[in-house]
Amino acid sequence: MTDVPVYKKKDFISDQEVKWCPGCGDYAILSSVQMAMTKIGKKKEDLVFVSGIGCSSRFPYYMDTYGMHTIHGRATAIASGLKLHNPNLEVFVVTGDGDGLAIGGNHMIHALRRNVDLKIIMFNNEIYGLTKGQYSPTSKVGQITKSSPFGVVDRPFSPTALALGSGATFIARTIDTDPKHITDVVVAACEHRGVSFIEVLQNCVIFNEGVHDEVTNKDSRDATTVRIEHGKPMIFGKEGNKGLMLKGFNPVVVTIGENGVTEKDLIVHDAADYNVSSMLTRLARPDFPLPLGIFRNVESPVYDTEVQNQIDNVTKKKGKGDMNTFLKSGDTWEVK
Amino acid sequence: MKDLESVVIRFSGDSGDGMQLTGTQFSNTSALMGNDIATFPDYPSEIRAPSGTIAGVSGFQVNFGAIDVSTPGDDPDVLVAMNPAALKANLSAVRKGGTIIVNLDAFNEAGLKKANYEKNPLETGELDGYQVIQAKVTEQTLRALESLDMDAKAKGRCKNFYTLGITYFLFNRELEPTIKWIEQKFGKNPVTAKANVLALKAGFTFAENSEIQVSTYTVAPAKIKPGLYRQVSGNEATAYGFVQAAQTAGLELFLGSYPITPATDILHELSKLKNFNVKTFQAEDEIAGICSSIGAAFGGALAITTTSGPGLALKGEALGLAMIYELPLVVVDVQRGGPSTGLPTKTEQSDLMQAMYGRHGECPLIVVAAKTPGDCFHMAYEASRLALEHMTPVILLTDGYIANGAEPWRIPDLAKNYSKIRSHRVSGVAPVPFLPYKRDAQLVRPWAIPGMIGYEHRIGGLEKWVDTGNVSHDPKNHEVMVKIRAEKVANVANNIPLQELEGNKTGDLLVVSWGGTYGATHAAVTKAQESGKKVSLMHLSYLNPMPKNVAELMKGFKRILVPELNMGQLKSMLQAQFQCQPIGYNKVQGLPFKITELVEVINRTLES
Known part of the structure; x- marks a missing residue:
């Protein structure tokens, strides 16, 4: 490995004018990702950002790296081919709840299943922005949108639960109002070998303004979210005295110091424990605080590496193939 | 005896x-x-x-x-x-x-x-x-x-x-x-x-x-051209042709594909050839098949995808993307009876129009076709050569008949005939600024791949400004770009062989065929010639663009007969491009032409 230059954030800012709506949550995500790129120890020319269609998918144009703005839903499939061809690249997928979970849902679950070493950043604003305000697979039941004037009837996905069910080896949730947290999560995702799935709660100022208010508002966020860290107990609340405890198989919210509950009774986060990860994906408002952080982080054989290993092994065993020899082997006959 | x-x-x-x-x-x-x-x-x-x-x-x-x-x-x-x-x-x-x-x-x-x-x-x-x-x-x-x-x-x-x-x-x-x-x-x-x-x-x-x-x-043994022979099916030959092209160009061969009859054997063959710098990816669907190949093409592979008619329809959107990206890519359509699931195990030539026009927007592509099982090797190589030399997707049409059919194949001299492909991969220090859509005389853009310092650039499905490739919604620029991309494909006519005829350059009848019907049209025209008829055969391997002399060659004949296993798709193309009035002979029964059947049609046409 040759030396990686020391980068500054501005090294990753392209010369293109950013064209998101003023106040859009995407600005903070872009800035946090650019910051993360200075911390991952990868060369700029080895980074590729691949996106689909939607507001979030304009992202690659604004990164001064290699990039592909593709077609609706297909970013994960295109990124898979790129990563498979050249495993040395660090390939990011930037997608949204419509692009990644509706039209691109099939490619998403298969990339997660295979454990392709992609860093998937999915912006979740629970709405279609670029097509101007239709409900998405994460919109809430009853939500009024342009295509659901009487309320959404469809039940939403939990993106993290879908990722877990698909076998993702790194799953995290972060939020557009906390740039440092985004940067930390993206850096951790890059340190992980295998697929990383990051859900970023993002606010669409035009079509779904305030969708995440309850968990972003300064007054309420300590009570409505829980910051999870591997090896640490799950504590939250303004006074830091609320916690999550297991009662049987189910989590309950408890107050430290009440009914004899101490910190030792709380669930300690273990990102390698499937049951803990699974529980986190199901914690939702209003009964529970919404978890933010890394839900799951486990090692598993990485698809693109395994594919290359298989090729290397076959080549070692059979020798480098030569077409001339190959075509002339087997049943051939000479015509004179 | x-x-x-x-x-x-x-x-x-x-x-x-x-x-x-x-x-x-x-x-x-x-x-x-x-x-x-x-x-x-x-x-x-x-x-x-x-x-x-x-x-x-x-x-x-x-x-x-x-x-x-x-x-x-x-x-x-x-x-x-x-x-x-x-x-x-x-x-x-x-x-x-x-x-x-x-x-x-x-x-x-x-x-x-x-x-x-x-x-x-x-x-x-x-x-x-x-x-x-x-x-x-x-x-x-x-x-x-x-x-x-x-x-x-x-x-x-x-x-x-x-x-x-x-x-x-x-x-x-x-x-x-x-x-x-x-x-x-x-x-x-x-x-x-x-x-x-x-x-x-x-x-x-x-x-x-x-x-x-x-x-x-x-x-008795046949009197055939001297050389070393082996048996080969069309699908095998297709796979080998791609491997040869990738080796010649010094690139990894990447196949993203989803199983579909009668194309799957190409995936089977290539997945065996891992020690030939071949990577195969069995995708989750047809769309992921082509999309993974587009990703690999951006990364610098000779990227291909294989399918049949319904799969080509699914790949249509991604083909538009590959075309506006201007990346090299080969799509093989092993045609079968359609529409829909149709006659999946039977042969037909009914995807020519789809290959030519079956996309959104102004989206011309290079279209070529193989004529026999052994010729699949040559045309897979040619399709790859044209994709790499012109930075644009190519559709290779074969069909169930030649894909599954086999014939003795004279093993070609690879060093002599299959050894020159000039890809557009850039090398050396990047110019400042690097312009990913700056073109050469043939309007072909450079191919810079991730991993190369200084060449960092973004490509997208949105219309691009000339040279820079930056997003542009300028009305006149869009028209300029549409024309440039079309002209680039038209320029391919400078890089393919001139059309040849089997028979004299003038006569009463010219039979024009394409694809897997060659065996039957060749044999039928030969028989007609042997019985003294003034008939020649023009079998097209390059369908878009066609060789530059096609119009000229057609002028030497009183009548033009176009036998096809479809309802007249090449016939319509000839009419539209050359304002001629060919006579169609069409069959859509999932079966190949018989030689006797075509001899009769030739005789009937000559007498009419």
């Missing part, structure tokens, strides 16, 4: 009877003995339709001869019918006076009923005029294997080799190549290997000792 120029045999039975294997063995042995051959498997789309029924009949036809054999033949001279359904399905095709070999054991009450025979056709006299050989194939096979430790069902499965043995005697084939093959194939299971060899020999001996008098045939 009769000396024959060429013979057509059709092996026919239940889809579980192993007829494809039997036919393949017969073909391979014949090829090794120096005959020219052409084969055509004809199998049902159901893997196992109800046994004994007509829906479940599977066939394999082989034409082998001492002469230039260009198609699997018209009417079979010999029919092997393993059961009544096989007889019923094929009888009308057999040449009058031909030989029919039946498995007598299958002509029982149940078998006849399943084939909807009210009376036993072996007794009604409807086979008068044919030479019928009745063999107790099942019983004799079981008897030959009596001493082996196998169950009766497994023994019964060897009956196809018994039948093969009969045909080997009839046509003086050597048993040795097949015995060698059996021993290799069933090496891990010596009892099965022994059983199949015994069945083969028992069939041969039966025919030799048979009390029924049969005329035995010899077919």
Whole structure:
């Protein structure tokens, strides 16, 4: 490995004018990702950002790296081919709840299943922005949108639960109002070998303004979210005295110091424990605080590496193939 | 003993009877003995339709001869019918006076009923005029294997080799190549290997000792061009052509593909060739097949995807993306009967219009077609060469007939004829600024790949500003870009061979064909020429753009006849491009043209 230059954030800012709506949550995500790129120890020319269609998918144009703005839903499939061809690249997928979970849902679950070493950043604003305000697979039941004037009837996905069910080896949730947290999560995702799935709660100022208010508002966020860290107990609340405890198989919210509950009774986060990860994906408002952080982080054989290993092994065993020899082997006959 | 120029045999039975294997063995042995051959498997789309029924009949036809054999033949001279359904399905095709070999054991009450025979056709006299050989194939096979430790069902499965043995005697084939093959194939299971060899020999001996008098045939070796030959199917040749192109260009070959009949064998072949710098990816669907290849193309691979008609439809959106990206990519469409699932195991040429126009927006692509199984090697290489030299997607059309059909193939001189591809990969220090859409004289853009310092750039599906490739919604710029991309594809005409004719440059009739009908049009035109007709053949391998001299060549003839296995797609293209009035001859039955059929059409057209 040759030396990686020391980068500054501005090294990753392209010369293109950013064209998101003023106040859009995407600005903070872009800035946090650019910051993360200075911390991952990868060369700029080895980074590729691949996106689909939607507001979030304009992202690659604004990164001064290699990039592909593709077609609706297909970013994960295109990124898979790129990563498979050249495993040395660090390939990011930037997608949204419509692009990644509706039209691109099939490619998403298969990339997660295979454990392709992609860093998937999915912006979740629970709405279609670029097509101007239709409900998405994460919109809430009853939500009024342009295509659901009487309320959404469809039940939403939990993106993290879908990722877990698909076998993702790194799953995290972060939020557009906390740039440092985004940067930390993206850096951790890059340190992980295998697929990383990051859900970023993002606010669409035009079509779904305030969708995440309850968990972003300064007054309420300590009570409505829980910051999870591997090896640490799950504590939250303004006074830091609320916690999550297991009662049987189910989590309950408890107050430290009440009914004899101490910190030792709380669930300690273990990102390698499937049951803990699974529980986190199901914690939702209003009964529970919404978890933010890394839900799951486990090692598993990485698809693109395994594919290359298989090729290397076959080549070692059979020798480098030569077409001339190959075509002339087997049943051939000479015509004179 | 009769000396024959060429013979057509059709092996026919239940889809579980192993007829494809039997036919393949017969073909391979014949090829090794120096005959020219052409084969055509004809199998049902159901893997196992109800046994004994007509829906479940599977066939394999082989034409082998001492002469230039260009198609699997018209009417079979010999029919092997393993059961009544096989007889019923094929009888009308057999040449009058031909030989029919039946498995007598299958002509029982149940078998006849399943084939909807009210009376036993072996007794009604409807086979008068044919030479019928009745063999107790099942019983004799079981008897030959009596001493082996196998169950009766497994023994019964060897009956196809018994039948093969009969045909080997009839046509003086050597048993040795097949015995060698059996021993290799069933090496891990010596009892099965022994059983199949015994069945083969028992069939041969039966025919030799048979009390029924049969005329035995010899077919002399064919007079074919000297060289080293091997058998190759169209799908195999396609796979090999791509590998050769990738090796020549010094690139990894990347195949993203989703299984679909009749294209899947290309995926099978390439997945075996991992030590040839080949990466295969079985994607989650057709769309991911092409999309993964687009990703690999951006990364610097020779990227391809393989499919059939319905899959090409699914890939349409991504093809638009690859086209506006201006990345090299080859899509193979092994055509089958459509629309929809249509006739998935039968052949047709009905995707030409889809290949030409089946996309959104102004999206011309290079379209080429292979004409024979062996030619698939050449055209896969050509498709790759054009994609890499012009930075644009190419569609290669083959069809079920040549993809599954096999022929002896003269192994080409790779160093001489398949060794030059000039890809547009950039090298060295990046210019400042690097302009990813700055073009050369042929309007081709540079190919800079991730990992190269200083060449960082973004590509997208949005319209681009000339040179820089930055997003642009400027109205005039869009029109300029649409025209540039079209002109770039039109320029490919400077990089392909001029069109050749088979026959004189002037005459009464020019037959224009494309793709897998070549065997039939070539043979029919040759026959017409031999009988003194002023007919020539123009067989097109490059369909978009066409060679520069096509219009000129057509002017030398009074009439133009375009036989196609579709409703007139090339005919419409010729009309639109050259304002000519060709006569169409069209067939859409899932079956290839017969030579006699085309000879008749040629004669009729000349007389009209």
